[in-house]
Amino acid sequence: MRVELTVTAKGQITLRQAVLDHLGIKPGDHVDVELLPDGRVELRPAGTRPKLARLRGMLRRPGQTAVTLQEMQEAIEQGRGGSDEG
Structure with missing residues (x-):
């Protein structure tokens, strides 16, 4: 669905009822606005932003053991010892 809105002289817009219905927003509700880097x-x-805690375990694969922070640090440090070709 595409909706065109008009900007007032004060720089304000009014969201049409179809937009509010689509978002499930009712009078008195609050809206989060995120400015994206591409101008959108x-x-x-x-309050509907995903919680960071919900991402826990997202990359886990069956049969794969967890890596400790110490193991990660050691792997990073070993990577520094490689050749600097290129």
Whole structure:
């Protein structure tokens, strides 16, 4: 769905009812606005951003053992010892 909105002289816009319905926003609700680097904006109902804790375990694969921070650090340090060709 594409909706065109008009900007007022005060630099404000009014969201059409179809947009509010699509977002599930009701009078008195708050809206999060994220300014994206490519000049776009993203609107969403406030409080609906994914929690960082929900990402825990996302990259886990069956049968793969967890790597400790110490093991990660050692792997990084070993990588520095490689040749600097290129």
